[in-house]
Amino acid sequence: MSDDLTPTYTEKGKAFERDMDYIGDRVLAGERSSDPHDAEYGGRDDVQVWPVQPGRYRLVAAPACPWANRSIIVRELLGLTEVISLGKPGPTHDKRSWTFDRDPGGRDPVLGIERLQEAYLNRFPDYPKGITVPAIVEVETKQVVTNDFPWITHDLFFEWREHHRPDAPDLWPEDLREEMEQVMKRVFTEVNNGVYRCGFAGSQEAYDAAYERLWAAMDWLEERLTDRRYLMGEAITEADVRLFTTLVRFDPVYHGHFKCNRNKLTEMPALWGYARDLFQTPGFGETVDFEQIKAHYYVVHTDINPSGIIPQGPELESWRTAHGRERL
Known part of the structure; x- marks a missing residue:
């Protein structure tokens, strides 16, 4: 994603096209999606389902990035701040990864990593794509779960409803x-x-x-x-x-x-x-x-x-x- 890592600029004469191929795993309240309109998830072999569990995951989202900012806002609106912790990489990064340079010692205080790249490589040692935010990371294993930003906010609403604040807005009427x-x-x-x-x-x-x-x-x-x-x-x-x-x-x-x-x-x-x-x-x-x-x-x-x-x-x-x- 072009503002998650130093972009690969468009070939001269070409229009910019965004790579929308992400880690498609989902964090669901059950074996199936709670959204009756969710036709995207059909039990595909390439999608692993992770269970909703307070405290198990950390949302890594740089405030500088608009796609990450989206997930931070939804987490706030739904009252999930005590259920899913938030890690904030700094605004600048190199070609390898977002870094936690604004945290004490340059490490995320919960995951203990210097680069978000570490969470990706912990799960996929040969991960070939850019290290993007937002990302859901499992705290215990320090492994990335998903970086599929449209589904992250979708699932924060539909799958984490049991943990929403009582007056949370209906973001998907x-x-x-x-x-x-x-x-x-x-x-x-x-x-x-x-x-x-x-x-x-x-x-x-x-x-x-x-x-x-x-x-x-x-x-x-x-x-x-x-x-x-x-x-x-x-x-x-x-x-x-x-x-x-x-x-x-x-x-x-x-x-x-x-x-x-x-x-x-x-x-x-x-x-x-x-x-x-x-x-x-x-x-x-x-x-x-x-x-x-x-x-x-x-x-x-x-x-x-x-x-x-x-x-x-x-x-x-x-x-x-x-x-x-x-x-x-």
């Missing part, structure tokens, strides 16, 4: 499920991944096409959020979590670093108000570390920013200003 799946698909392909398609384009033509796709989706979101508080209406869902982690990085990183510069997020009234509304909601803003976000992108992506200079702006205090979305 049954009556909105079909439409929500369509919205999340467009958000992922056109926005979450769209900014990377711009940033890592291998030619002018690939960039131009990616830019047009991104802004078509941003305009669609601006219109959608003009008369509804959240993506699916009156309540926060998984779709909002998935969009938020891109929006919160938009002006500090994607606008300039990834050349997504038609306009700033702050210049889109509905999206800017929506993003602030979520930021000020418990479980969202406190998971955001702008300093780590900027350090990650501007230092790690040396092909895009060879100087490694981290910009001081933009001004970020405005994230706490009144958003006025309550009227919706």
Whole structure:
């Protein structure tokens, strides 16, 4: 994944394509998924089922990474902080792995490892792919369980329900499920991944096409959020979590670093108000570390920013200003 390790930049003339092949193991409450819509899991031979068990696993998720940030937010919203511990790698890394350089002694205080790579190699000694976050790691064996980020947050909701806080939000409402799946698909392909398609384009033509796709989706979101508080209406869902982690990085990183510069997020009234509304909601803003976000992108992506200079702006205090979305 392009912001989990130093990216393999797109071949010249080619459009950026994200590798979505992850360790597909699942942590389930039983032998089968608790989600009746879960058609992806059909008892495949390449998927191992791990049991839900408080204290058994550690979520390793770097606050700098949007895909990892998603899992941190869902863990907070559902009240799983005492059930699944959280390890936070630092924002910068080398070609080998994310590291725990901000922890005492440079080691994760629970797993005792210096690099997340160690957890991958403990299970797969010849693991051939990038070492990505978020990852679920079994504490006792220090072995990676899964790094399949879309399923990690899905299963935190469906499989760990017995351990949710009493007032946990319904992130996957049954009556909105079909439409929500369509919205999340467009958000992922056109926005979450769209900014990377711009940033890592291998030619002018690939960039131009990616830019047009991104802004078509941003305009669609601006219109959608003009008369509804959240993506699916009156309540926060998984779709909002998935969009938020891109929006919160938009002006500090994607606008300039990834050349997504038609306009700033702050210049889109509905999206800017929506993003602030979520930021000020418990479980969202406190998971955001702008300093780590900027350090990650501007230092790690040396092909895009060879100087490694981290910009001081933009001004970020405005994230706490009144958003006025309550009227919706």
